[in-house]
Amino acid sequence: MKRYILGRILMMIPVLLGVILITFTMMYLSPGEPARFVLGDMATEEDIAIFNEENNLNDPFFIQFVKYVGKAITGDLGISYTTKQPVLDEVLARFPTTFKLTVLSIIFSVIIGVTVGIISAVKQYGFIDNIMRVIAMLGVSMPTFWEGLMLIILFSVVLGILPSSGITSWKHWILPAITLSTQPLAACMRMTRSSMLEEIRQDYVRTARSKGQKEFLVVMIHAFRNAILPIITVVGVNFARMMGGAAVVEIVFSVPGLGKLIVDAISVKNAPVVQGGILFVAFAMSFINLFTDIIYALVDPRVRSQYIRPRNKKTVAKEV
Amino acid sequence: MFIMRSENVVMTNQMTIAKRSQSKEIFIRFLRNKTAVFGLLIALVLVFAALFPQILTSYDPIEQNLMDTYLSPSAEHPFGTDEFGRDVFARVVYGCRVSLKIGLFSVSIACIVGVILGSIAGYYGNIVDNILMRAVDIIMAIPNTMLGISIMAALGQSVNNLIIALSIGTIPAFARLVRVSILSVKEQEYVEAAIATGAGDLRIIIKYILPNCMAPIIVQFTMGIATSIMNATGLSFLGLGVPAPTPEWGAMASSARAYIRDYWWMVTFPGFAIMATAFAFNLFGDGLRDALDPKLKN
Numbered sequence: 195m196k197r198y199i200l201g202r203i204l205m206m207i208p209v210l211l212g213v214i215l216i217t218f219t220m221m222y223l224s225p226g227e228p229a230r231f232v233l234g235d236m237a238t239e240e241d242i243a244i245f246n247e248e249n250n251l252n253d254p255f256f257i258q259f260v261k262y263v264g265k266a267i268t269g270d271l272g273i274s275y276t277t278k279q280p281v282l283d284e285v286l287a288r289f290p291t292t293f294k295l296t297v298l299s300i301i302f303s304v305i306i307g308v309t310v311g312i313i314s315a316v317k318q319y320g321f322i323d324n325i326m327r328v329i330a331m332l333g334v335s336m337p338t339f340w341e342g343l344m345l346i347i348l349f350s351v352v353l354g355i356l357p358s359s360g361i362t363s364w365k366h367w368i369l370p371a372i373t374l375s376t377q378p379l380a381a382c383m384r385m386t387r388s389s390m391l392e393e394i395r396q397d398y399v400r401t402a403r404s405k406g407q408k409e410f411l412v413v414m415i416h417a418f419r420n421a422i423l424p425i426i427t428v429v430g431v432n433f434a435r436m437m438g439g440a441a442v443v444e445i446v447f448s449v450p451g452l453g454k455l456i457v458d459a460i461s462v463k464n465a466p467v468v469q470g471g472i473l474f475v476a477f478a479m480s481f482i483n484l485f486t487d488i489i490y491a492l493v494d495p496r497v498r499s500q501y502i503r504p505r506n507k508k509t510v511a512k513e514v
Numbered sequence: 515m516f517i518m519r520s521e522n523v524v525m526t527n528q529m530t531i532a533k534r535s536q537s538k539e540i541f542i543r544f545l546r547n548k549t550a551v552f553g554l555l556i557a558l559v560l561v562f563a564a565l566f567p568q569i570l571t572s573y574d575p576i577e578q579n580l581m582d583t584y585l586s587p588s589a590e591h592p593f594g595t596d597e598f599g600r601d602v603f604a605r606v607v608y609g610c611r612v613s614l615k616i617g618l619f620s621v622s623i624a625c626i627v628g629v630i631l632g633s634i635a636g637y638y639g640n641i642v643d644n645i646l647m648r649a650v651d652i653i654m655a656i657p658n659t660m661l662g663i664s665i666m667a668a669l670g671q672s673v674n675n676l677i678i679a680l681s682i683g684t685i686p687a688f689a690r691l692v693r694v695s696i697l698s699v700k701e702q703e704y705v706e707a708a709i710a711t712g713a714g715d716l717r718i719i720i721k722y723i724l725p726n727c728m729a730p731i732i733v734q735f736t737m738g739i740a741t742s743i744m745n746a747t748g749l750s751f752l753g754l755g756v757p758a759p760t761p762e763w764g765a766m767a768s769s770a771r772a773y774i775r776d777y778w779w780m781v782t783f784p785g786f787a788i789m790a791t792a793f794a795f796n797l798f799g800d801g802l803r804d805a806l807d808p809k810l811k812n
Contacts, residue, residue, distance in 0.1 A: 212652030216661075220668040328549075331800075335792035337744050339751045340767055340785030343774060347782075351775050438657020442748055446771075456660070457752055460667045472664060476655045 199488060206480045213476040214266060214469070218259050221465040231463040232275040249275075262469070271470035276462060281470035285452060289474065291361065292444070292451035296436045298371040303379035304429055311386025311425075315394060316413055326383065333380035338439065342373040342446035359448035370447045374440060378432035385428040389421040396420075423494055430486025434479040543805040550801020556794035564610040573601035575608035575761040584777050594779035596770065602780060605761035606787045612673065612762045613791060617743040620680035625735055627681070628688020633719050635689065636696030647693070650686045658683045662745060666754040676755050680742050691734055695727030702726075729806040736799035740792040747788050763788045 228251070229242040237245075246252050249272075250261055265272065271281035314323040349369060350358035357366050393399065394417050402416045403409070441453025448454075452471055459467035544550055563570055579599035587594045593602035635646040653661065665679035699705065700723065708722045747764030749755040756762035758769070763784040770780035 208648060209651050209655050212649070213655050216652065216656065217664055220664040223668040225670060331796055332789070332793060335740065335744075335789050335796055337747050337751075337764070337767075337785060337788045337792075339748060339764075340781070340788060343767065343771060343781050344785065347774060347778055351778075435657055438659040441659055441663070442752065445752060453659075457663065460663060460754070468664065468667070472656060472660045475657060475660055479657060480655055 195491065198491070199484070202484050202487065206484070209480065210473070210477060211263065214263055214473055215259065217469045217472045218262060219255075221469055222255055222258070224463070224465075226463055228275060228463045228465055266473065271473070272466035274459075274467050275464045276459075276467075281466045284455065284467060285470055285474045288450060288452045288455045289478075291449060292437065292440050292453060293478075295367070295370055295374060295440055295443070295449065295451060296433065298367060299375035299436060300378060300429065300433050302371060303375040303382050303432070307379045307382030308386050308425065311383040312390055312413065312418065314383070314387045315390035318391060323387075327387075330380040330383050333376045336376060338373060338377065339442045339446050341376060342369065342443060345369050345373060346446075361449050366447075370443050370449055373446070374436060374443045377439070378429070378436060381428050381432055382425065386421070386425050389424045390417060393417040393421045423490065426486060426490055426493065430482060430489075433486075434482040437475050437478050437482070540805045544801055547801045547804055549797050550804070553794045553797025553799075553801060556790055557798055560610050560614060560791055560794065563607050564614045567604075567607045567611065570607050571601065571604040573604035575600065575605045576759050584773075586777075587779050593783040594777070596766075596777075596780050597773065602766075602783055605766060606763070606783055608761040609763045609766065609784065609787060610791075612756060612760060613743050613746065613788070616673065616677055616680065616746045616756075617739040617791075617795075620677045620742045620746075621684060621735055621738040623677065623681035624684035624738065625688050625731065628685045629692050629724070629731065631685070632689040632692025633696060633724070636693035637700065637715065637719055637723070643693075646689070650689050653682065654686045658745060659748065662749050663752065663754055666749055671754065671757040673756055673760070676746055676749065679749070680745055683745070684738055684742060687734060687738065688731070691730055692724075692727060695730060696723055699723050699726045729803075732806065733799050733803040736795055736802055740795035740799070743795075744788060744792050 227242070228249075229237065229245040233241050233245060250258055253261070262272070269282055271285070273279070274281055274284055277284065310322075310326050314320075314326050317323055346358040346369065349356040356369055357363075358369070360366055361370075390413075394413075396417075399412060399417050402412045407416070438453070440451060441457055443449065444451040444454040445457060452475065456468055456471040456475075459465075459471065567575075577600070579595075582591075582595050582599040583597055585591050585595040585599075591601050591603065593606060596602055596605070631646050631650070635643040656664075661683045662679050665682060666675060669675035669678065696719075705718060705722055708718050713721075746755055747762070747767070750762050750764030751768040753768060756765050758765060766784040767781050770777070770784070774781055
């Protein structure tokens with residue numbers, strides 16, 4: 195298991211290097227001089243030359259890239275052009291907000307999605323199932339930003355019971371979390387339903403029923419435990435995706451998170467913040483994927499056994 | 515002699531029926547799925563709106579009319595008017611063309627590139643496979659929204675750049691899908707037979723392998739249009755998509771956001787249009803999946 199985790203972490207290195215290359219190239223190619231944006235219209239040619247020299251902007255592309263990677267490895271993502279603060283500090287200051295929003299949303303979507311998915315599967319083609327499948331499809335088809343705006347109209351403008359921007363109290367988290375959770379909720383529900391439908395028809399479920407086991411226990415203990423693997427994958431994938439998708443929600447509800455930091459930085463050509471922010475999101479995403487795979491291995495003995503070489507029983511037990 | 519001939523006739527009849535039944539059966543199975551047909555119908559209406567917007571509305575989507583600003587929905591303006599007095603219905607109808615164009619083209623590009631990369635990776639395996647799939651991993655490590663944001667920041671706002679940005683984010687899905695399909699088909703006997711007859715790699719991939727991977731590709735293509743249109747509107751909402759004054763649903767919702775407290779119609783109707791489009795293509799894709807591969811049902 196340790197070997198497996200170590201291997202996976204090592205595999206992340208080339209991927210992250212590639213991510214740096216992509217974001218770096220994109221910001222390098224983006225038109226306009228950052229110096230003009232940062233120093234304003236009053237800046238003299240001399241000021242601009244000094245600025246470019248300080249930020250290594252006169253070096254050729256490849257030299258700039260290597261310098262950036264060398265610094266990034268030590269955690270130095272550069273200095274923000276606008277606030278003059280280290281990018282890593284800015285990113286770390288914003289990250290907890292985004293993380294909290296994502297975690298709240300994922301918890302909400304898993305609880306509702308799994309429950310509804312199980313009910314849908316148990317009563318296939320029943321009333322709840324039919325309604326829920328249509329709602330799930332609508333949920334998948336609804337653009338996140340628009341859903342947020344509609345919720346603001348309903349709950350803030352018409353009903354006036356929930357605030358529409360900022361994060362100063364617990365009430366402020368409700369609308370952003372619901373908005374962000376819709377897509378993963380629908381995905382989670384659909385996956386739970388199809389995975390449960392597959393398990394519920396298996397022989398062992400019939401056996402459990404025929405020996406007189408209560409229906410609730412048959413569904414929850416026998417079928418659900420076996421249906422959980424694909425659900426974990428979907429939740430993991432969506433969790434990772436939400437780290438990026440949160441940007442739109444943060445803009446709609448003016449939540450000061452990482453996504454908002456990156457989008458705001460683009461409009462003022464604050465390249466270090468954009469690069470650092472996206473790199474950080476990719477980093478977080480890779481760790482979530484790794485985490486999902488580890489949980490996967492912990493839950494499924496078949497997957498687990500692939501990574502454990504049968505030596506003697508004691509070490510195997512220890513590693514598990 | 516006579517009997518044999520009649521038998522022959524029956525045989526050939528059965529043969530033609532058997533030959534036709536594959537696509538016919540898929541078609542019948544699809545038609546039986548009412549929600550899928552419903553999705554297809556909405557999609558056709560949208561295509562009609564994209565091709566002939568002037569039939570549906572007489573208003574100009576771009577020309578400003580400062581006498582008629584902020585009118586609420588009425589018989590004259592079914593979706594109301596916006597801050598420049600433009601008819602929101604007209605802008606939604608003309609927006610169809612932009613959104614469908616973006617969806618169709620970005621997924622087509624992604625599909626072509628993805629199929630080529632996936633075929634090469636799956637067919638040749640080893641080092642080629644490793645290199646291509648690691649490249650795909652890198653693109654997938656950046657969340658699609660972030661990738662779109664950074665590409666649009668580099669290229670600048672325009673419909674064509676948006677198509678490029680979205681297609682890059684969609685390539686991995688196709689590449690992985692095709693690669694897996696090819697891996698499962700590659701070992702089949704008819705491929706071996708084709709190799710034995712001396713067919714070249716390109717011929718084998720195009721003529722023998724790809725036709726057998728078509729079902730998942732078609733489904734991914736249809737669903738991809740829905741995702742792509744939604745991502746496009748999302749980027750436009752962030753101000754990184756289609757530039758003003760082109761009527762685009764995401765950009766419309768974005769500029770209407772400032773007036774959300776007083777003029778709800780400006781933001782509501784473009785959103786409905788996005789939702790209807792994505793809903794239609796998702797239903798259509800779902801129905802296609804059931805019809806193309808009954809094994810995948812449920």
